[in-house]
Amino acid sequence: MTTSDLVEDAAGHPQLAKLEQNMARIEALTQRVMAAFAHKRHVPEALQGPSQELYMKAAMAYWNEAAANPAKLFEQQIAYWGKTLTHFAEAQAALAKGTLEAPEDHTPEDRRFSNPMWKTNPYFNMIKQQYLINSEALAKGVEEIEGISDLERKRLKYFGAQVVDMMCPTNFLPTNPDALERAIETEGQSLIDGLENLVRDLEAHDGELVVSLADGSAFKLGENIGTSKGEVVFRNHMFELIQYTPTTDQVRDIPIVLFPPWINKFYILDLKEKNSLVKWIVDQGYTLFIVSWVNPGPAMRDTSLNDYIEDGYRTAMREVKSICGTETINAVGYCIAGTTLSLTLSRMKQQGDTSVGSATFFTTLTDFSDQGEFSVFLTDDFVDGIEAEVNRTGVLESFYMARTFSYLRSRDLIYQPAIKSYMMGETPPAFDLLYWNGDGTNLPAKMAVEYLRGLCQKNKFADGGFELAGDVLKIDEVDVPLCAIACETDHIAAWHASYAGVQQMGSKDKTFILSESGHIAGIVNPPSKGKYGHYTNPDMSGSADAWKAGAVRNDGSWWPRWGAWLAERSGEMVPARTPGDSTHPVLCSAPGTYVAAAPLEGE
Template sequence: MTTSETLDLVNSPEHIERLKENMEKVDQLSKKLVEIMATRKGHHPGLDGPNQELFARAASSYWAEMLQNPAKMMEQQVEYWGKSVLNFAEAQQALAAQTVAEAPAAKPADRRFGNPMWEQNPYFHFIKQQYLTNAETIRAAVDEVGDLDPIDRHRLSYFSDQIINMMAPTNFLPTNPDALEKALETEGQSLIDGLQNLVSDLEANNGELVVRLADESAFEIGSNIATSPGEVVYRNRMMELIQYRPATETVHEIPIVLFPPWINKFYILDLKAQNSLIKWVTEQGYTLFVVSWINPNGDYADVGMEEYVEEGFLTAINKAKEICKVKQVNAIGYCIAGTTLSLTLALMKKRGDKSVKSATLFTALTDFSDQGDFTPFLQNDFVDAIVEEIGEDGILPSYIMARTFSYLRANDLVYGPAIRSYMMGETPPAFDLLYWNGDGANLPGKMAVQYLRGLCQGNQFADGGFELFGETLHLKDVDIPLTAITCETDHIAPWHNCYMGVQQMGGRSKQFIVSQSGHIAGIVNPPSRNKYGHYTNDDLKLSAEDWMKGATFNDGSWWPRWEGWLKKRSGKQVAAREPGDSNNPPLEAAPGQYVRIRAND
């Protein structure tokens, strides 16, 4: 909208009258909002930020530095004052001249400030410049804080960045030109629609604010996502086991059992035909079983890693062997399921169970000595708060984990979507990946604490041993042929951390692959797209840095390379198998019942 068009609207009496009427509707919706928040159960405040000791230590260190080196601190303050005064002077000049000078070319582009008014309007230009000055000054002050250990420094940097992102002028209606322009254009209807979106999101999550990222009405599980044909051939309280229909006349004798993470749903690997790993695997001539985990409620409070291993992993492996009448399977574990598959393989080694011929790990951490981006959340104050949040209900609600992951990319996954939905009144996009991202799962309290305390904090699998079923399990116990697929820009399971775990595994036949892109796109990377390449290097004795320096870059998806490796471990060709057998008849069509259970059901 141009300035003249904006003035025409502002000077129109009819437009102003309709705007006032709509603002009265906004007031009514605001009252509804207050009612929802009044009945909100809430969550443990320790999940919203670190305890005050961190900030106290930082403040004490900053104060000590100021006393010891006051000249340096004054220099910083004077520099901040100078920049602020220059910002104000520039705004005054612009107001007088009714124009704004071009922003310095050295300043990085920021998608939040894409509206031309951030440069052309003196008011918005000053707000933006002062915000960037404030952000720069806060980050510089954090960098100057001494006498903090690396973990505290990491946490202080992270939480200061969260404050900086939260206070961006784009997050507030009076200082967001996009939202203000749309409010004028729509006579306030965009604000009404936005508040309705906000009320809807709060009601859907019992008063907790979880920004809806996708238009949920655009998708139906089993109809336009998760549509690969198959049958549920087994069900217990922990999982449904889906056997997919063959796509070839013959198949490899040894079947595949795929374990997805239980933090999210399995259909990330079957969003649509064009990028479905599940469909592609069956087309390569394999019998494929996929576990669909239960979305637990309070009845699962006492379920731990033991139940996931015994009633999930081991049961699925044994059922696949029984149905296919074979002695071994090839197993795949994705993310937390890859971590747990590794524990399961170590346990099977202790028991002398050779049911798994080879294993494939997708973005799976097994050595947690470097906590990476999750360092701020894996300290005792946060984990203690999670334990208290689990409390009597015995369940860690899905939104806690979803929020944690989202705030690692807050501008893209929190503030940007919130602005579009709540300020602009836009309907979220019909994007299948974002729909899946919002379809999270609760976690049993016992399992969550075991995972956080024993693996993430204690790093027991790599250091000292993880206790399970009376056995002490070590990474070196994982000694079967293995391929690990990791992703170059993965911030959830950084590839170099995954590499450290694979290095410590005991097998002699190990393949390590780094795909381009991140935690999802690097895995869901079909050959037909020819989008992301991958890195390979057979020398796993090198440091992660040297491994990458010496790696070969390969164009295209890693899928065919992995399939070539798997084929050698999958036996002869046999007649294609229909799902189930006489002892395990099909119970219902894929994708089954469990995948349809929502976190709030």
């Protein structure tokens, strides 16, 4: 029987007819899904998961332990069997009452299972409880494996958890009550909309499943996002330099040049007026410049960290000094841009260049001895794979970085958005932060390998010195007055590691601030929100935990505290500066052209 036959049979039942029509549309969309998968991009095996060596070593350790201590293996299995049989018996007993009630549920709260049916419906409750029992057994089994290193255990726990999260019953239509209820309510329209969302995402990413987190049509740079007034006053092959239009009659003499990470784009600091750090800095009476990095393509395969330092940082500093007529500037580096700012300051120290009067570091790592959650991706199996891929293509594509960041928070950045978009048929939200998160950039091949090998893996900057273009750059040569802001729940640049790096710097004038929240929300935290507080403690002589134990918690944003710190190092008030000068004509208005340009092509 064909779909048309079913529709004809359902002619007397409007709701059934509508459902069958939607089923026919599903068939057509399914063909588009299969066509998109047929053109799926090639992802090297080395970048799809850890090497088989990790699993083989874990398996050998497990069976060796089973042979040496079989009682432990039986204890684990019996505990698992016991919980499973108890759960089954309780479910059977509840059903035997004839009331179709679920058994008593003592499982912990989990927002994935917020629908009441997970507790009240015996079918869904049975599935949920068994899933959680299975998850617990797997986690405990990994935790108790002996004969492997701490890093290997950490990697097994991480990748094991990824498998467990992937198999969560909420990720499948037949075992997701929210999606099933929505499908019935909409006569199947939610499934149609979901498939259309799925097809759109697959076709937009060469058959690779990349979940859209935000409605891309809702934002346009310079119109409703990245709208602070300014002008591009300098451009080279590495960056555009944006000088923002003053909003006060007078400004501090010493200008600020802010270096954002080139893994993402600068407008995270200028999403919209009410949470724009750019606008806030300008409103405090500062001349602010921001570097907008070019998005590298294969033509930039040989661009190195040294190029970022010389053609990026030091060139920007030189042009800012020229425009403002000052001998010094105040520099700010965010994330990897803070790491590279510290390398730049080491070289400048060696060369006697005193252009930087103070440095501010946002969520910056300079000591990589504690790699945090990223340690699972920084072993040779992954880094070897990355090196091979960038040597082939010329760049580390934003696709790989975005996927890595997403899997560090897979429930929030993969599975929940996928459920809402593909099973519930919801349109991705018009959320500026998520829109920015999806607007990634590539990394040049040479620079990516230098960063991963020399800094992340070998920790050369903090341990012996990082060799770069004939220089040996060292962390203790960073001796300018500095202020470092770390974030308490940052999963990218763990605050303990950030503190350790600042502690080793040679500056006599150090301020360390710990903001509540994470890598983005802890930085983009305007005073008007009154949301996240911050910790301060002038004593950095002890460990990070000792610093936190002795710190004072302060309500509200750290921005005003930093502003007061910066004011003391920014000179007297002078008449406000309009963007550019006679030798730096305005090239275009902010946010510039590089922020929206496609990657540079070339061999």
